[in-house]
Amino acid sequence: MKVLIVAGGFGTRMSAFAKDIPKPMLKVLGKPILEHLIVWLKSSGFREISLCLGHRANIVRDYFQKGETWGVYLEYYIETEPRGTAGCVRDACQNSQEDILVVYGDLFVEMNLKPFLDFHAGHSSAASLVLFKTDHPHDSDLVRLEGDKILGFYRDAHAQPFKHLSCAAVWAIRRPLLDLIPKDRPSDFGRDIFPQALKNGLSLSGYVTDEALVDLGTPERFSAFEKGLSQ
Secondary structure (H helix, E strand, C coil): CEEEEEECCCCHHHCCCCCCCCHHHCEECCEEHHHHHHHHHHHCCCCEEEEEECCCHHHHHHHHCCCHHHCCEEEEEECCCCCHHHHHHHHHHCCCCCCEEEEECCEEEECCHHHHHHHHHCCCCCEEEEEEECCCHHHCCEEEEECCEEEEEECCCCCCCCCCEEEEEEEEECHHHHCCCCCCCCCCHHHHHHHHHHHCCCCEEEEECCCEEEECCCHHHHHHHHHHHHC
16 A cells, blocks of 8 residues: 655645744644654554655755655655645556555544554445544534445534544545546545545445544644643
């Protein structure tokens, strides 16, 4: 399985915190978010990790180099124009036939990855998505789930906290889903590709966990997480 960290966005919402660095390079517990992810993936058995970069990619490459310090080999894919969370994955993996583990670069994760990978291997769906109960449903990609089968995606500005399952920005995808990603325009997994997969008759599976998967992609969430660490 190939593993890819998506870390190429401009981080516009986080400009107050990450004015001169890419968002995944913000420090948590003294280390960049991206470093925590690389250590987590290595502890899960991955020794080769690809990174999709865009905004200020040189800062990430200068910091991590080829990954020797962390006992991994890092491969970099640099966007020449914004391609979205899905488009950059297609560009980086366009010739790959193996399954792809996709992780977003603004997550703080404390999750045992093996049960999820076993879950994915045991399902024939086009993708397996990690799901969790979100405390910010108003700005999350929410999921309708029946058993392990994902029925649909929606946004609900009036959703009540702790009532809805959200995509955790960790998923394993197969070639049929990768082939849905357009070559000629930006696209997003939650907004575009997963809903299109269901419309096309592809199946998607949901793996529900209560382990720590913290989205640090907004100032409010980042501040709340830092405050929680200090208490």
